[in-house]
Amino acid sequence: MGDDDQHITEVGGTGVPIPGDDVDTDQILPAKFMKEVTFDNMADYLFYDARRDDDGEFNDHPLNRFEGANIAVVNQNFGCGSSREHAPQAMMRWGIDGVVGESYAEIFRDNCKSLGIPAVTADHETVTTLQEWIEANPDGDIEIDVEDATVTYGDRAVDVEITDAMQEALVEGIWDTTALMYSNMSKVERTVADLPYV
């Protein structure tokens, strides 16, 4: 079984703002790069089209300007569209350890949880202020405290929200749901026995 002891209480590093509402998974990880049977190379394809201009050169997309960042700061309904885990996988493999945003699509947030990436939310004002701060302080440190639900940067600390399920899972190190659920197999069998269609 997997590592059971993977407590994630805080993540931190420099930030990258990825502005825009309804940023969908087709932008985060275009479908044409989903043909590989492993996630190994996904980092190379992160925001592939958006990061390049027409002749294939890197443009001034934030991911090009903030190479090496660990905390992505996004706006509303981030990660909407398809269920592809390729999207958060690509972000994680590119170096993202945590996300601060106004809101997320449900499946995207679930996927983040499965990967141990805290995805916290804050209001528009807080998020855009942080995005502007990163633009002005590209080397500045941002810390997401999962336990306290705060984000600290510069001389500021702001309260953020995190779903109970995600907080519990990360802090208690039980985001490996396979192991967790496997321990209930006898209960599964009982549930199944009671289903008329199985």
Place this chain on the structure above:
Amino acid sequence: MSQNTLYDKVWEKHKVAELPNGQDQLFIGLHLVHEVTSPQAFAMIEERDMEIAYPERTFATTDHIAPTEADKRERPLTDQQSEEMLSALERNTAENGITFFGFESGKQGITHVVAPELGLSQPGMTVACGDSHTATHGAFGSIGVGVGTSQIRDILATGCIAADKQKVRRIEVEGSLGEGVSAKDIILKIIQDLGVDGGVGHVYEYGGPAIRELDMEGRLAVCNMSIEGGARAGYINPDETTYDYLRGREYVPEGEAFEELKSYWESVRSDEDAEYDDVVTVNVADIDPLVTWGINPGQVVEVSQPVPAPEDFEARSDREAAEQALEHMDLEAGQSMLGYDVDVAFLGTCTNGRVTDFRRATEVLEGRQVADGVRALAVPGSETVRQRCEEEGLDEVFIDAGFQWRRAGCSMCLAMNEDSLEGDEVCASSSNRNFIGRQGSKDGRTVLMSPAMVAAAAVEGEVTDCRRFFEDSAHSLTADDVSEVAD
């Protein structure tokens, strides 16, 4: 908190335990697998030296990468990565005793088309697939959820997912659809009213007279696009329409066993006095066919209405999205979508790739021709659909009209096979997503619409009101009518 809705009942029935993280462990009664999102999950299982818990509840097919030209389906596939994905799926299913509907089976197709037509999807089930359109199966009165690869691993290993129970919103759809207006228009209207993130945190229960009147294929189209409205799932309470559809299908038992199942199906229907977290009403009595004008499925208008201006929207985010959309689509606010030039017509997908969809399109195409310069593709959602259509002679109507008649797959819905938009082509599409880059070209432009509207656009070479091709054309609007109104 909702109570005694179908969602509550089916959830309770499948709930195994409460997990320490506060989520529920939910048994998945039907797990659908395709080639794109599963190989990594099978690899994880192997790495952990685990077994597949419920192979007999797991069914696989290939859809996303499936070539849709008959001669391109020879193995090995020309595209090496596609071949690799397909062989991985074949290997994973064979090694684990999972039924796989491959090209040779005659049943291959899009998971969300195949499972319903074979009778695999039934009322009162939980259905999961590594694909966001799993809500489709909710049309039978089941809970269908799209999952990511780590959750696929969970299901393979334990038969379960860890899930948060959502709120339930009842959407009461009033009115009767006019001639030439279809299920696709209902769901586009709902998304227009409630927004692309209106459903976040919710599942949608669709009901009311307009939903009751829909046949199963229409209901599948409605539930299919729940995710486009931000809802985690969408469903319709089962009724006689549902049971009639299921009777006699391959995976549905007959006789007494059927009656027994039926009493279970009846028992999971939302109670008369069920409590919902909220109820909204949408009236579809007078709607015209709808088309999208932008880059998300909520940017949609009735074909007679002018495209809105960014300042028409209250929320900052909607204004910005509208600006970006107008620019990408090369549209002016106030302009109508009628007369918008179309280069490609694409009919198919898990939204509208079923027999009735093709029938509807042929009503428009019969005796007519695809406009010069328009590339037109008809891609059945499954090989079963293709065979049915061919038995009815529908393929000939398409071919005579100038459509390419293809084999089953996702095709140009997301262009993971060789069917793709080029440059800034405009596509009249019966699919469900108009995101930038979705159809394979980052400058490509997608206009979502119903099957009849796609056929009409193919014939005219521009977005047009399909009702002019139907007998009762009293309602149909032309570009001239609208410019008069706009003037």
